[in-house]
Amino acid sequence: xxxxxxxxxxxxxxxxxxxxxxxxxxxxxxxxxxxxxxxxxxxxxxxxxxxxxxxxxxxxxxxxxxxxxxxxxxxxxxxxxxxxxxxxxxxxxxxxxxxxxxxxxxxxxxxxxxxxxxxxxxxxxxxxxxxxxxxxxxxxxxxxxxxxxxxxxxxxxxxxxxxxxxxxxxx
Numbered sequence: 189x190x191x192x193x194x195x196x197x198x199x200x201x202x203x204x205x206x207x208x209x210x211x212x213x214x215x216x217x218x219x220x221x222x223x224x225x226x227x228x229x230x231x232x233x234x235x236x237x238x239x240x241x242x243x244x245x246x247x248x249x250x251x252x253x254x255x256x257x258x259x260x261x262x263x264x265x266x267x268x269x270x271x272x273x274x275x276x277x278x279x280x281x282x283x284x285x286x287x288x289x290x291x292x293x294x295x296x297x298x299x300x301x302x303x304x305x306x307x308x309x310x311x312x313x314x315x316x317x318x319x320x321x322x323x324x325x326x327x328x329x330x331x332x333x334x335x336x337x338x339x340x341x342x343x344x345x346x347x348x349x350x351x352x353x354x355x356x357x358x359x
Contacts, residue, residue, distance in 0.1 A: 200291065200293045203226065203282045204221050208220045217258050217261070218263050219261070219263065220263050232278045232279060232281075233271070233274045240268075240269055242268050243265070247263055247265055248265075251294055252294055266281070298316065298324045298325075
């Protein structure tokens, strides 16, 4: 495909080969992709190189960020690997978190919108259910929490006046 580099940039995928892009229905684009050879065969949890177990359940789709008013899906094979630490798991794909049905960029955009806008705005803009937004927030927060203690290095805490009853009783 001559435009593979353009599609890779539009889709926001790295270490990925775009095989073909097709229009499925009125407002849906499906990009058929595959993981590059160097990123293949890694555990979905720890990302260590592992032996191939089987082909898994076949091809899967991940929801990507929309291109204007057009919904975009990435479609790829999802083989399973045998990790010595985690057992048999789905192989890692560079564009999504393990167990997610959305790309990493989609997850991070939804999480950012959930912090800064209303529930109705997030669900309408991203075209997902509020329950899906909740699971995305949990995934993103788990990844942020795994980076380390956010209060590490904290030396001082300043506390303003806090009233705990009517009549201005302060702590």
